[in-house]
Amino acid sequence: MTQTLAATFHLTHQCNLRCTYCYTGTKVHRPMSREVALKSLHFVLDEARKAQVKYLDITFFGGEPLIEAELLFWLTDSFKRALPAEMTLSFRLSTNGTLLTEAMMQALAQRDIYVSLSVDGPPRLQDAQRPNAAGKGSSVAIEKAIPILLRANPCASVTTVLTPYSAGHAAESIDWLYQKGFRYFNLTLDYSADWTMEDMRYLEKSYHQLARWYEEKMQQNQRFYLSCFDERIRSHTQGPPGQDERCNLGQRQFSIAPDGALYPCIQFVTTETLPEFMIGHVLHGGFDENCRQHLHSCSEKPKDTCSGCALQGRCASWCSCINFASTGTVTQASPVVCYHERTLMPLVDAMANRLWRKRNQMFLHKHYNPLYPMIDYLEHLV
The missing domain is CATH 3.20.20.70 (Aldolase class I)
Incomplete structure (x- = not known):
């Protein structure tokens, strides 16, 4: 049911x-x-x-x-x-x-x-x-x-779209919104845009900056949700959706x-x-x-281009909306998603491993305590 x-x-x-x-x-x-x-x-x-x-x-x-x-x-x-x-x-x-x-x-x-x-x-x-x-x-x-x-x-979420124009400013945008008081961030791409390799390089550099920002906030015991990082960490700690x-x-x-x-x-x-x-x-x-x-x-x-990929199940190739926005069909995996996930997933995994090895308490609480979402919500309301 x-x-x-x-x-x-x-x-x-x-x-x-x-x-x-x-x-x-x-x-x-x-x-x-x-x-x-x-x-x-x-x-x-x-x-x-x-x-x-x-x-x-x-x-x-x-x-x-x-x-x-x-x-x-x-x-x-x-x-x-x-x-x-x-x-x-x-x-x-x-x-x-x-x-x-x-x-x-x-x-x-x-x-x-x-x-x-x-x-x-x-x-x-x-x-x-x-x-x-x-x-x-x-x-x-x-x-x-x-x-x-x-x-x-105080628990309201904010959605931010990265385009080729703003690709190099992901960390700047999230930090600006954080300073304004937001703690729940949905960061996504404009999958319908014509992304170039240069755009993707700017995006990758910005993701590295965002990873440093994320680690710093974990070390400061700050509570927040960042979709592009937390959902990929979750796909490792709890398995694919x-x-x-x-x-x-x-x-x-x-x-x-x-x-x-x-x-x-x-x-x-x-x-x-x-x-x-x-x-x-x-x-x-x-x-x-x-x-x-x-x-x-x-x-x-099954998407032919995904066959044998180590990230299959963890990436967003299952999302028909994204595939439609990028390819005009629901049967083909988005090439933008493919490149994006191959760039972002290893970066997020490496960052998460560093926090795991350090036994960062906020990271462990956030990703291994099943009660964390409820606790986080209630504490933000107080």
């Missing part, structure tokens, strides 16, 4: 930023209607009942979802009223932060919506990669939003586009319809099981 069902509501295609790496297409005012929202709500609850899940995880995405704040709050309130007693419900929101006022944050907090902020680092990087619709920087608005968010939730932990394309999670079309993941929701990746429609019978199962089986096929 599946424990969790995760559904992402894409409330609008509209956004007030024009990020250089955005994959969703033209920013148009095409929000999800109340009719589609209500149908989607009932569809999600029906799927959760059929799967007999204990946990229902709802994420709000865009565009910029706070542009449709009224719809967002109506949906959260409606979900709470309709939720079966045997299920536990959680809400998440991914936002660019430009609309995150004190009043907005209070309304989100009252509804127990966990907010994740997208920020690419200090002002010059944020402004270059995440300008507004007028082409101006967004860093001033973001620096106002950060303390509002962290006062409400199992079927229940991986995305499992379109099976335990799916996305609902503003018009009600169903897709297996957020990466496939754009202003242009992608019929080859559509797995149904909430207004037209829900899931198309033939399409859904075909796409899933294609994504699960």
